Structure formats: structure tokens, C-alpha cells
Amino acid sequence: MKDASPQTIYLKDYTPFGWTAEEVHLTFVLAPSATRVRSRIRFAPNPDAPKQAFFLHGEQLKPISFAIDGTPVTPEITDTGLTCAVPEGGFTWEAEVEIAPVENFALEGLYMSNGMYCTQCEAEGFRKITFYPDRPDVMSVFTVRVEGAEKVKLSNGNPQDSGEGWAEWHDPWPKPAYLFALVAGDLVNHPGSFTTMSGRDVELNLWVRPGDEGKCAFGMEALKKSMKWDEEVYGREYDLDIFNIVAVDDFNMGAMENKGLNIFNSSAVLASPETATDANFERIEAIIAHEYFHNWTGNRITCRDWFQLCLKEGLTVFRDAQFTSDMRGEEVKRISDVIDLRGRQFPEDQGPLSHPVRPESFQEINNFYTATVYEKGAEVIGMLKRLVGDEGYAKALDLYFERHDGDAATIEDWLKVFEEATGRDLTQFKRWYSQAGTPHVAVSEAFADGTYTLTLKQHTPPTPGQPEKLPQVIPVAVGLLSPNGDEVVPTTVLELTEAEQSFTFEGLSAKPVPSILRGFSAPVVLERESTKEERAFLLAHDTDSFNRWEANRDLARECLVSMITEGAEPDTAWLDGLEAVIRDSALDPAYRALMLGTPTQSELAQVLHQRGVTPDPDAIWTATEVLKKTRAERWSNLLPHLAEEAKVTEPYQPDAEQSGKRALGSAVLALTSRLDGGEAAKAQFASADNMTLQLSALACLVQAGAGEEALAKFRAQWNGDRLVMDKWFGLQVAASGPSETADRAKALTEDPDFDMKNPNRFRAVMGALAMNHAGFHRIDGAGYRLLADWLIKLDEKNPQTTARMCSAFQTWKRYDETRRGLMQAELERIAAKPGLSRDVTEMVTRLLS
Numbered sequence: 001m002k003d004a005s006p007q008t009i010y011l012k013d014y015t016p017f018g019w020t021a022e023e024v025h026l027t028f029v030l031a032p033s034a035t036r037v038r039s040r041i042r043f044a045p046n047p048d049a050p051k052q053a054f055f056l057h058g059e060q061l062k063p064i065s066f067a068i069d070g071t072p073v074t075p076e077i078t079d080t081g082l083t084c085a086v087p088e089g090g091f092t093w094e095a096e097v098e099i100a101p102v103e104n105f106a107l108e109g110l111y112m113s114n115g116m117y118c119t120q121c122e123a124e125g126f127r128k129i130t131f132y133p134d135r136p137d138v139m140s141v142f143t144v145r146v147e148g149a150e151k152v153k154l155s156n157g158n159p160q161d162s163g164e165g166w167a168e169w170h171d172p173w174p175k176p177a178y179l180f181a182l183v184a185g186d187l188v189n190h191p192g193s194f195t196t197m198s199g200r201d202v203e204l205n206l207w208v209r210p211g212d213e214g215k216c217a218f219g220m221e222a223l224k225k226s227m228k229w230d231e232e233v234y235g236r237e238y239d240l241d242i243f244n245i246v247a248v249d250d251f252n253m254g255a256m257e258n259k260g261l262n263i264f265n266s267s268a269v270l271a272s273p274e275t276a277t278d279a280n281f282e283r284i285e286a287i288i289a290h291e292y293f294h295n296w297t298g299n300r301i302t303c304r305d306w307f308q309l310c311l312k313e314g315l316t317v318f319r320d321a322q323f324t325s326d327m328r329g330e331e332v333k334r335i336s337d338v339i340d341l342r343g344r345q346f347p348e349d350q351g352p353l354s355h356p357v358r359p360e361s362f363q364e365i366n367n368f369y370t371a372t373v374y375e376k377g378a379e380v381i382g383m384l385k386r387l388v389g390d391e392g393y394a395k396a397l398d399l400y401f402e403r404h405d406g407d408a409a410t411i412e413d414w415l416k417v418f419e420e421a422t423g424r425d426l427t428q429f430k431r432w433y434s435q436a437g438t439p440h441v442a443v444s445e446a447f448a449d450g451t452y453t454l455t456l457k458q459h460t461p462p463t464p465g466q467p468e469k470l471p472q473v474i475p476v477a478v479g480l481l482s483p484n485g486d487e488v489v490p491t492t493v494l495e496l497t498e499a500e501q502s503f504t505f506e507g508l509s510a511k512p513v514p515s516i517l518r519g520f521s522a523p524v525v526l527e528r529e530s531t532k533e534e535r536a537f538l539l540a541h542d543t544d545s546f547n548r549w550e551a552n553r554d555l556a557r558e559c560l561v562s563m564i565t566e567g568a569e570p571d572t573a574w575l576d577g578l579e580a581v582i583r584d585s586a587l588d589p590a591y592r593a594l595m596l597g598t599p600t601q602s603e604l605a606q607v608l609h610q611r612g613v614t615p616d617p618d619a620i621w622t623a624t625e626v627l628k629k630t631r632a633e634r635w636s637n638l639l640p641h642l643a644e645e646a647k648v649t650e651p652y653q654p655d656a657e658q659s660g661k662r663a664l665g666s667a668v669l670a671l672t673s674r675l676d677g678g679e680a681a682k683a684q685f686a687s688a689d690n691m692t693l694q695l696s697a698l699a700c701l702v703q704a705g706a707g708e709e710a711l712a713k714f715r716a717q718w719n720g721d722r723l724v725m726d727k728w729f730g731l732q733v734a735a736s737g738p739s740e741t742a743d744r745a746k747a748l749t750e751d752p753d754f755d756m757k758n759p760n761r762f763r764a765v766m767g768a769l770a771m772n773h774a775g776f777h778r779i780d781g782a783g784y785r786l787l788a789d790w791l792i793k794l795d796e797k798n799p800q801t802t803a804r805m806c807s808a809f810q811t812w813k814r815y816d817e818t819r820r821g822l823m824q825a826e827l828e829r830i831a832a833k834p835g836l837s838r839d840v841t842e843m844v845t846r847l848l849s
């Protein structure tokens, strides 16, 4: 959809739709290039809405016929919808339109993937299916008839009736159009069942293309666990007789929570030990849970408008994180989430794309399915829970479900249930939803006469459109350790509400060592002058496993920063302290694997930038390499022992215990490969009976510059498997050295199996390019140019995926003049493309502002 002058939509302009939609009947007569969609909708005047013209959204629809109460009418149709004169009271609207799913490469609305019909309607895709009030606050009961020769024809709700060449579905739960779904194709199912807490039997199905049957079992089990967990932890029961999940190869995002008919990117549901890694399994379990949990937080209670997106996404991410913690262990999940937050959300919050968790304006809502709305949105809920306590949270959630079931709700509704359930005033807390940017919290301390004082100062740097920030409510979890390592003050939550505030602890016999922001109790940047000795002390003694990990991360960061900025040698005192932790076999292998991780190169660039140093990607890469080599050499005797400890002798299971061991093993292999030129990796590659081991070995080989033979073998082995081949494409770019990254990526785009229309394949190559920090930022601009070339090409087909990938440039302003100039030129080249989509126009405009 080309749009010369995109419109900006504002939260403050919200007005309800003038009618309610009481019933919706849809009939689809499927054909790849000429699907007919007939709609019959009963509208009644909405007493709560101001008078307005009757407007229905509609885009790229070929109009066939329209009628009101059976009489043909001729609406006025534009690029974005139609207006029509309508009777005063209620009326029945009928329309017939034609659409061409086979030509739909935007993957929004009704489209085709490998010959199968499927839909994606969130956020505003339903308007590409038929004319409709395509807004989340218009909820209706849908009955859907699908006509076509396909063996399987699915829609939302319960199956109602079917016959030769047709099937009818009825969804009794009123829903907005963004939750509509239809699937038709020659699919096969992996069946299952679940008995709910009140004893109702629910039929479960995972629908896949023939050939993928062997990749369903894990997803089905994850679904059952999710259903059980939501009953046990939130008291939420499933509400239809059937729950269908469909795997689709061409999909813009991870998955979609359509009522009773979740549609998944096949990468987010299909898995077998041979083809999927431990990380894939964990992600699949989390996404299945996420989409299932949306049935209550999203579907039964939906959003009034798209500005409220975090109402369902932040909450559902928070819930799926709780689920993963319960399934796999809290400390590892928390650390992984914080790594992810710092890797994806912090750069967003600290650059030109920064926006509040609840944005106040947008041009294209698809551009706001961001780490800020999702992950920071979940952090905000975590803080809320910390502030009101577990019991207060449980009471508030019960009230939320009771009061708002069936509603299209707002953040105000959400906060009100907390205020009522707990008696707490959340006026100031609400700033977490309206103020963009990452708060910085500076810490200073004093000790006299047994009294220890912590002074906390908060400051949020300006963000686009928000030059001044007000103080936020920041829960800072603190514990105090005595110099001998005993915990003298257990974890206490300090509530920082002012710009500067002091907190005292009395009756201490010696100056304690503070452990601050335990469990990462708020999404902030902590600024604290602290000695290496103190950090080493926390690394050895902190009882909070998150902060123990964090102490190590701080030491790693400081070590690398001194290497980069002062040419210092690696800090051996730190390496010895870390070695003690790594050797401690009482600690979970997964935790030790996380301890072995180092800050990413882009995180280092961010830290340098925050300290006023222009990051040099080559220097960052070199320091990271030197550190790895140093560790490998220093620990050469330890590595074989760790490798032994990391061995799994039982048959493969993607559970936390085995995955933790393999994670440790792969960290060890990466170090070993620095010493043996890839010998151990070669052996592991040859003997691997699961994808986790095979892929980690391949990465080490490519990294060591010895991967060609293994890459060829891998391709020959997995040629027929699209998901595994995505790994083949991505890994070569991810693991290549900085001088060759862009050339490798370019060569891969010329491979006959590169298909830009498949978002997974496109992202495998281009995403890996953007993530290879030093490779992407090669000083001659080859990385920038290649990405921009492909973004320009893809925009004609798939604006949504193109727009998301523009964020690869979001940190452009922090680099040196040469790189900055090169990136700016590429952004301007994209912006100048005639007919650029609204999605990408908005992104590059924000990036360049």
C-alpha cells in the first residue's frame, strides 16, 4: 500500500465507533487469485458514541456488491475504506468483495504460504479481507463459512457444521476483528486433549504440512503445560471445545493468538531433537505459552485501541516469563531476560526510536510491536508486583479478570484495579507508561556510628519529544553483606520516588558491602563507583544469584573497556575470581554457562557511548577476541574437566537440566577451539546426534576459519528442511570474521535458496549481518549498503518485515563521523525510494530525526 502523506494517529483523539456490531457472518469462497468474501453484519447505533459518518476500513479490496437491509447501495470508496448513508436505527450490512491471496506478499490479511491459505489480522489486517470497523473496541460474535477443495478448513471458535467442500465455524465469544483467523490447506494434525479444571474436555490439534508430523510432540506438551499452569497460577480456564494451532512457513512475527486458532511461524512451534536446538525448544515452549495466555490477557480482555498494546503484550510477556521460570528455573530465566532487555530494549530506549511503553502517536502501528512495548512493558508489571507484593498482585489480577472480562480496556483500567485492590496510589507509577527513556540511578554511600546511608539519585536523559523527565517510582532491591561475606540485611525493596533520596540502615558493626538492584528490580542503568575488589567480593559472596552474575558482568565490562580505551591487559584477578565460580560444581551448569558469557560488542559500544567515548567497532572486536584467547589459554587445564562435566549421557531431552549442561559444554568448546584450531569441534560435529551439538560445533568451526567442509556436509544433510537451512544461512554470517561478514552475506543472497519473500530466510541473512557488530560496521560501509539494498527491495513486497529491520540502524548516531555519514547516506537513500511504504517511511523519518 503506497501512501504519499502518512497520517499520524493520536491517543488523545480516541472516539468510540458510532455502531456496535452485534453479529458477523462471513463466507469465503477460496481461490488463489480471486477469493470471494461475503459479509453480513448486524449493526446497531452505539449509545456511547458521538454522531459520525458510517465509515468502514477496507484496503486493496475489489468491490463486488453492497446492500443495506437487502437493498443495494453504492458506498463511496477510497484507498482506506468506504462511507455510506445508513438508516437511523439498526440495520443489516451486506458486502461482497474479491481479494487475491496468492499475490499477497505483505503476509497481512489473507495470504498463501506453500499453497495453504492463512491469515494474519493483528493489527490492521482484517481490512484487507473485507470492509469492517477494523478497530479492537468493536467486538462481535463471528460465524464463518469456508468453501474450498482443501481437506482442512479452520476458523475461530467451535466447529459448527461441515459437508463436501465446506465447513462452518462459530465463535461464541465476542472478539475484535484482529483476532479473526482462517486456515485452509491439505494439512495433517498431531492431536491431543486436555481436561480443564471444571472437567470439560478440550480437543487440541497442531496442524502442519505433511512431512512435519515428527516435529509436533514438544509443542503439544508445551500447550498442555500452559493450560494447566494458567489454571493453577491465575485460575484461568480455557473456554472453547477445541484449540487449534497451525504452523506456517511464511510469517512476519513469532505467532498470533487468534481466538481458538493460533497461527505460528513454523520456527516458533516445530521442533525435533535432530533439527532444533535447546534454545529453539525453550523459545517454542515460551511462545506457545504466550499465545495461549493471551486467551485471557488479550482475547477475553482486549485493548480499547492500539495505544494500549502493552496492556495485553506487557502482561502476557510477564506471564510467559513466570511460566518459564516455573518450568526451567528462575535465576537463569531472569539473567537471560536482562541480557535480552539490555541487548534490544536499551538501545531502542536510548536512541531515535525511543517511545513510551504506551506510545501517544503513530503512523503505522506495526512499527510499535517493540521491545519497549513487550519487554519493558513486562518489566513495568514486574515492578508493580514488587511494590504491591504477591498477595496484592493476585488480588488485583482477580479483580481485573472479574471486572473487565469482555471489555476492550485501557491502562487506566489496569492501574485502577491495583489501586482498588491494594489501596495504593499509582499516579506517579503511571509515568512508567508515559515517559520514554531508561532512568539512570546513581548511588553514593556513607557509614558512621553503625549507620549506613545509601543515597540514590535518578535521572532520565531526554528522548524524542520529551526533553524533560519527572522522577519515577523505582523499586530498588538491596541487600547488605558484612565484610566476612554474611548477609547482614536481607533483600529489602527501597522505593525511590524523588529525584534524590537517602535510605539508612542502623545497628551495623562494620561498613557493609551493598548488593544493589538485586534481581534487576527495575529496568534502569545503575551508576555506581565501585572498586574491583568490591565487585570481586560480590562475585564470590553475593547471596543474590542475579547480582552475583551482575558483579561478574561488571568486571567483564570494566576489563574490556580498559582494554579498548587504554590498551590494558586482561584483568587476571577477575579471571581468577571467575574461575573459582566456574569450578564450583555445586552451581547449576546453566548458571555457570551464563557466567562464562561476556558483554556483547554492541553492549560495549553502548557503554562506551554512555561514557562519552566514540565506540570503534574494530577495537571492540579485537579486545573481545584477545579476552577469549586469554581465557582459553589461562584455563587450558580446566577446560577438559568442564567438558567432562558438561557431557550428557542420557538420551536427548530439551529440559533445563540437559540444556544447561550443553550450554556449558558449548561455552567450553568455543574456548577450546581457540587452542586446538577446531579439532574438538570437528569431532563433536561428526558425532552429534542432536542439533544443539551439531550447530555449536559448526559455529566454532566457521569461527576458526575451518568451516567449509562442515558447512557443505550440513547443507547436504539438511537441504530439504527449511528451518534447519535458515540456521545454515544465518550461522555463516553470524560466525564470520568482521572483514568477510558483508561479503559472505552478499554471496548468500545470491544462493538459489535465498528467498527474500520468506521472512525467516531474509532475517537469517540480514538479521545476522546486522547483529555481527564489527562486520556490519565495516569501515567501507559494505554492510550498511548491502542491508539498505535489500531493505529497498523487500519493501515492495513486505513493508512490515522491512520496517522492523530498519532498526538495525537505530544506533547510527553513536559512531564516528565516517560510519555515521555512511549510515545516514543509506537511510537517506532508503527514504528517497519512490513509493516507499508507510511503515518504512515512518521508521526512516524517526531514525533520521
Ligand code: ARG
Binding pocket: 122, 123, 252, 253, 255, 256, 257, 290, 291, 313, 366, 369, 800
Ligand atoms: N499478538 C502477537 C503476539 O505477540 C503479535 C502479532 C503482531 N503482529 C503484527 N503484525 N504486528 O503474540
Ligand code: ZN
Binding pocket: 290, 294, 312, 313, 316
Ligand atoms: Zn503477544
